[in-house]
Amino acid sequence: MEEKNKHSKLEAYWMGYTANQHFKAHPRLLEKAKGMYYWTPEGRQILDATAGLWCVNAGHNREKIVAAVQQQVATLDYAPAFQMGHPKAFELAEKLIAITPEDLNHVFFTNSGSESVDTSLKIALAYHQITGEGRRTRLIGRERAYHGVNFGGMSVGGISVNRKLFPNLLAQVDHLPHTHDLARNQFSLGQPVYGVEKADQLEQLLLLHDPSTVAAVIIEPVAGSTGVLVPPINYLQRIREICDQYGVLLIFDEVITGFGRLGEPFAANYFGVTPDIMVTAKGLTNGSVPMGAVFVRDKIYNAFYQDDATAINIYHGYTYSAHPLACAAALATLETYHDENLLHRAAELADYWQEGLHSLVNSPYVIDIRNLGLVGAIELEPKKNKPTERAFKAYLDAFEQGVLIRTTGDIIALSPPLIVSRSEIEHIISMLKQVLSKLK
Incomplete structure (x- = not known):
């Protein structure tokens, strides 16, 4: 028992699709959520630009649900x-x-x-x-x-x-x-x-x-x-x-x-x-x-x-x-x-979302931008001999900047809850511009 207690309290949970060693050395924990936001145990507010994992379309912690x-x-x-x-x-x-x-x-x-x-x-x-x-x-x-x-x-x-x-x-x-x-x-x-x-x-x-x-x-x-x-x-x-x-x-x-x-x-x-x-x-x-x-x-x-x-x-x-x-x-x-007419709201915001995403066209290492409805992707040029490293760095930096994005390979994927406002779209784009500008 004493030997087991030497292990981190995070070790018992084997996380899927996760770099377990990195995560458990630098954990990113979410303790509560409401609307467009998560909060960490330390009280930091995180804007959710991925609808959880493509699933929280109506925003978090809705009273009726x-x-x-x-x-x-x-x-x-x-x-x-x-x-x-x-x-x-x-x-x-x-x-x-x-x-x-x-x-x-x-x-x-x-x-x-x-x-x-x-x-x-x-x-x-x-x-x-x-x-x-x-x-x-x-x-x-x-x-x-x-x-x-x-x-x-x-x-x-x-x-x-x-x-x-x-x-x-x-x-x-x-x-x-x-x-x-x-x-x-x-x-x-x-x-x-x-x-x-x-x-x-x-x-x-x-x-x-x-x-x-x-x-x-x-x-x-x-x-x-x-x-x-x-x-x-x-x-x-x-x-x-x-x-x-x-x-x-x-x-x-x-x-x-x-x-x-x-x-x-x-x-x-x-x-x-x-x-x-x-x-x-x-x-x-x-x-x-x-x-x-x-x-x-x-x-x-x-x-x-x-x-x-x-x-x-x-x-x-x-x-x-x-x-x-x-x-x-x-x-x-x-x-x-x-x-709230949420099944059609993406149609109302699609053009604004598209304009925001494509404003990043001249950011460093961006080789493609894709969008439809309220979903988008920013594809980055892979780092020589280190695929995925550039996008993962963007993911970590974005989290530190208070926005949750998702990466797959060298691609940043975005799918905010359908309740997202225009000002929140602007915040996501502004944050991404800063994050991308720091990439090497």
Whole structure:
């Protein structure tokens, strides 16, 4: 016991996606939050420019959400998820399908984006099995894609550092090329002009493997965690056309883009492209209680109906699917979004956000700036033989300056809560200008 006590009190917690040694030597702790801000244990105020982890879309510690969760835990703390239900689960499902794109009228509840992705892949595979197309077992993702950390999501994902330590990923998976084209689309305002032809490589992949063996294509409408890669004009429309032509299901991973990030309820609304399956999480409960949701078209849901009314429809689910606390949080979150028109507020601020971001174009080492809705990225020239060092230094400096940003590789990613004011946008941009000016 005496030996254990010699260790730092921070050592017991093995943190994910964290440089543990650096963090525990220089901890960055957040003790409370409200609105657009965090506070450290020492009382320093930190402006949140990342909505937590892309999830706190309505801002922190919203009274309606807090009250709903408090009341729910005192009323019904848990209900079995299999062969049982509770009223709020069905109420939430109805309210969600009221804002989803056409024909996405059924929802399967999960507990995270990673679970939502794996659920969507399982539904796609099972759908083809029960509709007589059991040869459709191949899945297609995309390079630089992030689809969570479960085995299915990592398999269709395309970020190499996420995959290299885990060799036994799913077989029969292929990947589209990513759409990032720095040479032709550098400093694009909104959607890039060039690159729609990259969608045609989906048809080449399908023909290579035989289209009748491909079950689904999964795509982030805007690739978030890899550094905000905005799709070229008409790219998603072309992907939809090819999937329709060859009978392949299209899955949108909207874990980041869902719930107002682009100025519409979902990216599918924004781009006018409806997938067959839509994956969500994060903003569903404003980050307050873990929850995810997978939406499916009527034809998929109906395919699982059984002649025997007592037969189980799908052998899949989670102990905490539609957890009462999560449902209460999600209902209050949707009400907050509605009351303050937050699902459309990004559209009101998009031009101002774009102008602010692109004002940094001449800052040192900035090689690209990307934006859409209320999401943005500043790509930095990597330091020779020291990739990621420059962006990580910017991250640490920004935190010391009182603003929380996010970095991925040598890219600064930004996604403030949808309640952000113009003055707060100005503060974020001003701080970034100072931070970037100090980079070496």
